[in-house]
Amino acid sequence: MRLKCIKLAGFKSFVDPTTINFPSNLCSVVGPNGCGKSNVIDAVRWVMGESSAKNLRGEHMTDVIFNGSSARKPVGQASVELVFDNHDHKLTGEYAKFTEVSIKRRVDREAQSTYLLNGTKCRRKDITDIFLGTGLGARSYSIIEQGMVTRLIESKPEELRVYIEEAAGISKYKERRKETESRIKRTKENLERLEDIREELERQLQHLKRQSVAAEKYSELKAEERQTSANLNALRWQGLDAELKQNQEKIGQLEIQIEATIAEHRALDASVEQHLADNAELTDALGEVQARFYSLGNDIARIEQSIEHHLERVEQLKLDLSETEQGWEQTKDELDIDLRKITQLDAELKTIEPELETTRDEEQQSATELAAAEAALQEWQQAWDEFNQRAEEPRQTAEVEQSRIQQLEQSIDRALERRKRLLEEQNRLAEMPSSTWSTDEQQLEALEKEVDELKSDLSSSDEVAVCRQSIAENQSELDQLRGELQTAQGKLASLEALQQAALGQDNPKLNQWLQAKGFDNQLRLAEGLRIDSGWELAVESVLGESLQAICIEGLDNLAEVLIDLPMGKLSFVDVKAASADSPDNLNLPLIGSKVGCDWQLSNLLQGIYAAESLSEALAYQHQLSLSESIVTRDGVWLGAGWIQIKNISAQDSIVERRGLIGDLFVQLKRLRANIEVLEQNRSALRESLEVAELKRESGQAAVAEKTRLLGEVKSRLSAHRAKAEEASLRRQQLAKELQELGRLIELEESQIGEARARLQQALDSMALDECGREELASKREEVRAALSVAREKSRKDKDLAHEFALRQQSVAAQLKSTRETMDRMASQVQRSKERIESLTTQIEETHEPLKGMRADLETLLDQRLGVEKELAEAKARVDENEHAMRKLEQERNEKQALQNALRETLMQNRLKSEGATVKREALVAQLTEANFELEAVISQLPDSLTEAECEQALEKLGNRIQRLGPINLAAINEYQTQSERKGYLDKQNEDLERALATLQYAIRKIDKETRTRFKETFDKINGGLQSLFPRIFGGGHAYLDMTGEDLLDTGVAIMARPPGKRNSTIHLLSGGEKAMTAIALVFSIFHLNPSPFCMLDEVDAPLDDSNVGRYANLVAEMSANVQFIFITHNKITMEVASQLLGVTMHEAGVSRIVAVDIDEAAELAAM
Template identity: 90%
Template sequence: MRLKCIKLAGFKSFVDPTTINFPSNMCSVVGPNGCGKSNVIDAVRWVMGESSAKNLRGEQMTDVIFNGSSARQPVGQASVELVFDNHDHKLAGEYANFTEVSIKRRVDREAQSTYFINGTKCRRKDITDIFLGTGLGARSYSIIEQGMVSRLIESKPEELRVYIEEAAGISKYKERRKETESRIKRTKDNLARLEDIREELERQLQHLKRQSIAAEKYGELKAEERQTSANLSALRWQSLDAELKQDQGKISHLEIQIELTIAEQRTLDASVEQHLADNAELNDALGEVQARFYSLGNDIARIEQSIDHHLERMEQLRLDLSETEEGWEQTTEELDIDLRKITRLDAELKTVEPELASTRDEEQKSTTELAAAETALQKWQQAWDEFNQRAEEPRQTAEVEQSRIQQLEQTIDRALVRRKRLLEEQNRLSKLPSSIASTDEQQLEALEKEVELLKGNLSSSDEVAVFRQLIADNQSELDQLRGELQTTQGKLASLEALQQAALGQDNPKLNQWLQTKGFDNQLRLAEGLRIDSGWELAVESVLGESLQAICIEGLENLAEVLVDLPLGTLSFVDVMAASADSLDNLNLPLIGTKVGCDWQLGSLLQGIYAAESLSEALAYQNRLSPSESIVTRDGIWLGASWIQVKNISAQDSIVERRGLIGDLFQQLKRLRADIEVLEQNRSALRESLEVAELKRESSQADVAEKTRLLGEVKSRLSAHRAKAEEASVRRQQLARELQELGRLIELEESQIGEARDRLQRALDSMAQDEDGREQLESKREEVRSAVSIAREKSRNDKDLVHGLALRQQSVAAQLKSTRETMDRMASQVQRSKERIESLTTQIQESHEPLDGMRADLEALLKQRLGVEKKLTEAKAKVDENEHALRKLEQERNEKQVQQNSLREALMQNRLKSEGATVKREALVVQLTEANFKLETVIRQLPDSLTEAECEQALEKLGNRIQRLGLINLAAIDEYQTQSERKVYLDKQNEDLERALATLQNAIRKIDKETRTRFKETFDKINAGLQSLFPRIFGGGHAYLDMTGEDLLDTGVAIMARPPGKRNSTIHLLSGGEKAMTAIALVFSIFHLNPSPFCMLDEVDAPLDDANVGRYAKLVAEMSANVQFIFITHNKITMEVANQLLGVTMHEAGVSRIVAVDIDEAAELAAM
């Protein structure tokens, strides 16, 4: 079994569908860094079930999908398929008989992974189960990637054991053992639960047995109690029947008394109504007088309000005058204060200015001293820099010459190595042949003609594109129709919901009630009408809510049905009612002529005419009788003295909405039929496309085969020509390079001598410069101290000058601000004087209007006195009438009280009678429920039996039943049921114990087999490691060691000592030594249990050329039994490969494959 090819599409950088073939057992994947080589390893790991995005160099599983580049858009899914050649039938199980097995994994942007085996969808576990024991898997030893070599060697003993187990093929045993342990755990849990149930059931059976005996006794006593209770109920029924007959006589007498009282009350009601009418007339007269009285009161209040407002205005003017005078006095005082402040600030300013001038002189002096000190420091620094510059030159010279000597020595070493390699290559090139075979050129010419002929035939008959275009057009039309179907279904659902709400069918409680009463299948009125086109709105305006009415035959039985009607509105229409004859008094058609129906509409449309327009209807309005009306086509309804307009849209109209629903149903039917036709056409087109594709694939296969042969011939010819030309050019180039290398070595050796002389002179000069450095360093502290003192004095003088300058500026600013404030206050004093004069004038002018308003108020008060007298007289008449009315109402209330008393007595007697009736009926129900008939019990009653005797007998029976305690009446049946269950559970317990013993025996067998296989595999791998390690290292030894005693869980440690080393742990080895040790271990495993293929990702990276040669030789030896696919940058490793698979990234972010067969290339080179 080996890996035949890998098919990638959309996986990481392999965006285009790519097939990577592995025709031999030694295939090398090569290419520059970042071109996507390791993505091939990731693809194999991923398709074998890797679930960790981190192990695929990502953060989430969708990172394996091509995410776009500068020139390409991201794709929606990634897929990888591995195709295995299984001619040796190494795979076990159901796929053992297949000569070729493919496994495939696909993931989309939703991170949903799908797995396939031979094109059949499967689970991830199915794929991992196929490769159990073969060494293949997402994390098996058959895939060794970058960094895994060091992790393998440095892994913990428990982790290293996993590789030994996989090589031993016991991973499947571990899976079986894990499943068996899980089943044992479940079986033990079931046994424990079953034991608990059995123990509990045993206790229940003992308790149920006692309860069943008590239940039998209870049944006998209960039967006797039922008979006695039936006798008592019959005696009570007889007593209640006699009492009920007496109550009926009392009720008849009370009803007569109530009728007499009602007649007297009606006489009093007539008198009360007369007095109420008189009272209304008197109140109207009183209202007129009161209105006049209130009008005068309003006028008086208005004038009084004006007087009050005028007085308030005068008072406000006086307050303003007082406030203005106070402000003028305050401003005058503030002027005096500011004048004194200006005098004080002038004096302070004259004191500060001389002090500031003196301080500035001191500051200038300290600044001069600081400059002198800093000049001295700069001179010292200049001398120090000049010294360092002089001293730096010999030091730099020494470093440069040392580096130069080292570089020259390395250059000579590299030149010697290169000269050796060039001489070897020169010897090898001298042995290559220079002739080219002519037979390949003739074969090339014939193949080119065949390919051109096949391609011409293929392009002239391309039916696939035509069928694909037809299918695309069909799909586009189908999608459009499906969109219309969805839209129509949405509209229909919306309109049906609106129609149900409009017809009152959205009330769940009302719908339940209709179903209970048998009305749920009856038509609504709106559903049975056929209305002429254009008159739907008119009919709906007339019928209104009657459209929701339920159509039934006869309304006679509705009184009983509507008793328990729930909350909601409900209408009924009698479809059997005959329509009354209507007189056609107008020259207009009746609206009924616009409506068709399977039954009579009765009086719903009686007397209603139809008019085309509102103007026509208005022309006939004055001829309408009170019972007649006209409705227009637009739904405007008018009568003799009224008009009603109902402006609604088509979707809000019940009738028009019903039409829309019908149209949508027809549209849905048409759309479904069209979709069905298109789907049938699509199936036919797809069948035709499959036939055309098969034809084209056959032709393409012929073209591909001929093209492949053509490519092979071209490659051989190109290789021959290139080899010959390259060998000639290379020989000339080697001669020139060898001559140049000789001159270079002589030149470099002479330069080394000169550099050593210059180095010695520089070292002598560096020793002489140390004395001058010590003198300059001693003077540095003296100069720095003088600068620090001068700088501190200068800083203090500057701070003092700054403080005095701020003080001078502050005093000058205060002086300026105070003078500006004095100018503003002087202006304010002048404005206050003008305001005082204005307010005094306004107060004097406000006295004249006040006298006129007081005169008008006096006249209105006199008029109100006359109106008030008339108001008192009218109130007296009203009071007199109301007194007489209250007297009559009192008499009527007394009659009402008497009537209520009689009604109360009647109600009490009726309630008593009804109570007796209910009790009597309840006794009958009790007897019926107890399976007794009243007539039978009465006939069987003993003549001397009384209610007291029955009650005593019942009490005795009750005491006997009570002494039995709580009784479980179901105990007898339950005891039988639980007994049967106990037998079943006992049998189930025996079955579980046998199953547990079987599982434990299986565990022992698995453990025995696992120990045996692990020990044998460990010994063989250890022997292989001890044999391979010295071959790889050229000596030394290595071995495996178990860290524990139990072979089922012991860890495995590795110890390696290269030649000449005695390291105590493997962690002390170098990176290259660890890599070689890991290679020895992995190849030891492969010797024992060869995996179908092995993938190596730059395993040779940390190795030197000598070790790479040993590694490559070992791989070549093992390739006889194992297929190797390795990624490398090393030319030595590439040389052993039979097939080079180049990964390129000519387009940024997109990987492609270029393959080269080394054997064929070597044959071409040898020709």
């Protein structure tokens, strides 16, 4: 595998889409400093996953985007694509089948990176994973940039170990080990959670066993309690029946009293109406008198205002007259002053004009002299420029020839040195033996067959994908159900809190009292009703607070119980109360027909009809008696002369809220069951996934091992073939190069002689030009002095002429302004005189109307006194009538209050009757619910039995039941279910322990393989370093040393001693020696595990020419197996390149590529 090309667009200085092709294994990137050569290295590092802006020579990741130049705007995104030639199929996995693989990365101004693999979006991890073990990566040894050589040789032992691991190909093992450790951690966490569940389940089983024993005792006591409660309800029913009969008699008497108060109230209404009619007539008469009084008042105010206005007008006119006379006198004085000023300005203007003419003539003469001086200076400057232009030509010729001679001498020296190296290389190639590779070809064919079979087996299995998909679907469904469960629980808690508050169950003291009296387990009336759909609000409007009533059997002994009742609202309903006959006077159904219950409700709903709408109810309202009413489906309740409206939502309704709570209980039970099933399925799926993953990892490891062996065989075979072909081609190339070098040396020596002759001729011309330069310089000072004198004289004359011109303009402007002012003042004097005459006439005319206005005012005042007397008499009559009307209103209100009180008493007695009826029915329902019949219980009651005795017996039974504690009647079934669950969890625990043992074995196997590979790689690299170091340095020795004993985490240190030195540490080496040592180490790694390509960024910068030559020869030698792309300024290094890639920056801030094939260029030069 090798790098075919790089495609850049918008990346740093490569703003235009640019493709850099690498057609051979030796490509050199050259160009001046700052042209963007290192940006090529940064692009490769960035696209292979580099995430640190600092390593890309920036502060932020968006710094890699072209940020504009003097001629271009910034761009919005940057992209880099690497295209690899994979004909040797060195890449493993799913991309091994591709002969060409592309990796692309894009980033925008929001720092959003996108990775693409063969045009498909992928993760950054996918990019790094595909190159694991190949030596490629954002920070691997395949990219050696500026300064990295020093960092490599001076790196810590732990950092140096990373390069050895990458060369050994164990980075993928470390990744697998990390994943396995993560699985071990998750498995241990699952075991801990499972152990907690098993311990909790064990405690639950012990608790359930105790509960099952208590449940049997509870059943016996509960049966006895039900019988005693039935006797108590029968006694209470008898008491409620007697109370109901008394209330019916009181209701009849109250209805008669109410009819009498209604008649009296109607008589008072008639009297009030008569007084209202009288009051209207009296009020109209009072209004007529008031209108006349107010009219006279308005006329008087109008005349008084007119008189006051005329007086104010006279005063204002007198004031204006005085001010106008003063202004007239002042204007006359100012006219005299301006006349004297005009005479002075005329005299001054006649004096200035002759002087102005004289100064203007002098200014014109100075300007002429200045123009002549400037022309003389311009003539001198032209002569000076022409002289410099003639003198510059021989100077430039001398500089060019000197540079030419120096370049030719250096070129001859390099050619001689290169000819020497080529001759040495020609001798070495002649001595190279031929080699055979038949054994490697046979081994290659066998390994390829094995790898294909293993990959076929691995790709046919998709258990892991199926398991993961099933787990994902299971988790999605589980999350959805948990969300629904949480929502339902919150809604249920909210509704229960509202229901408790609505039923009066939120009073702690009252709840404690009910528990003490044995009422806490009794049903509330709202809990025992079954209402037809749509009629919930109607029933709640009628029953109201009665829905909170506690349903009991009999109210006979309730008075004794209520003695110590705490603060709060409480009501009871006798479920055994006898039902009363309900009248059926209207063609409407009774509301009781919409309600189902286990006891009678007719006493609570007696005389109440049901209507579908308010309009239907209003049609029957006039037919209602005082004891009858109608309620609509929407909750509007109306009777004879009254109406009640209760507009509430479903959640505010006690009845509808009870239905919602029941539905939520069913929903919660269903959700919990579904969640438990899904959790069990998830555990089983996870176990299947772990088994499938272990199986797949085992197959992948086998494929990776065979692929590694296959790569090694391919590398050896390619190396043998390439070396033979390269040697043959190189021998032919060397012969051509030696012949060309001879011709080049002869040509350059003749060119040096010619250049030296041209240089001497240019030096002679420069000596002659120096005399002419001195003569022109002396003349320049004379011309500049004359120009300075002329400029000073011209400036002074111009300033004096300007001063006289300003004085003339100022005096003329003052004269014109003064004359205009005199004209305005003369006009103002005439206008003031006319104004004085006009004001005098107006003052005389204003005094005449005042006498008539004062006479009219006296007449109107006399008329208003008579109207005031009539107004007082009308008000007295109205007050007398209103007093009588208020007295009647008071009597009518008293009758209305009496009527309301009687109706309230009637309503209370009806409610008591209804309550007693409901309570009787509730007691009957309780008996029926407990499988008892009222008549049978009453017939069996002892004559001496009382409610107090029954209550005491119930209290004792309740205490005995309470001492048993909370009872779980389903404890036996629950105990069996939890026992089965514990067995399943025990089996799951065993499976997890087996999986943990398997993972720990995998860790040990990975560690063993890592140690073996690391030791083998370390020994091979160490051997390569010991072999390469003397070749590069011409002697000395170097080796690698481990800093620890454990091969899994030991660091690696490098020890080097150049020939003739005894350095105790690597840090004592010079910069060049460190660079050569690092090169030896890197090339040793490449000998062992050749990376597909190697990028070197000015690695030869600190080396002298002799070391650069050895470095270049080593690169050329290793290019048989490795593709080298190197950036250099050294011409010796450039000579080994097959292609030169020039980076230019003709446009500021924008890099472009110019490629040159060295072999083609040599052939063209030879032609």
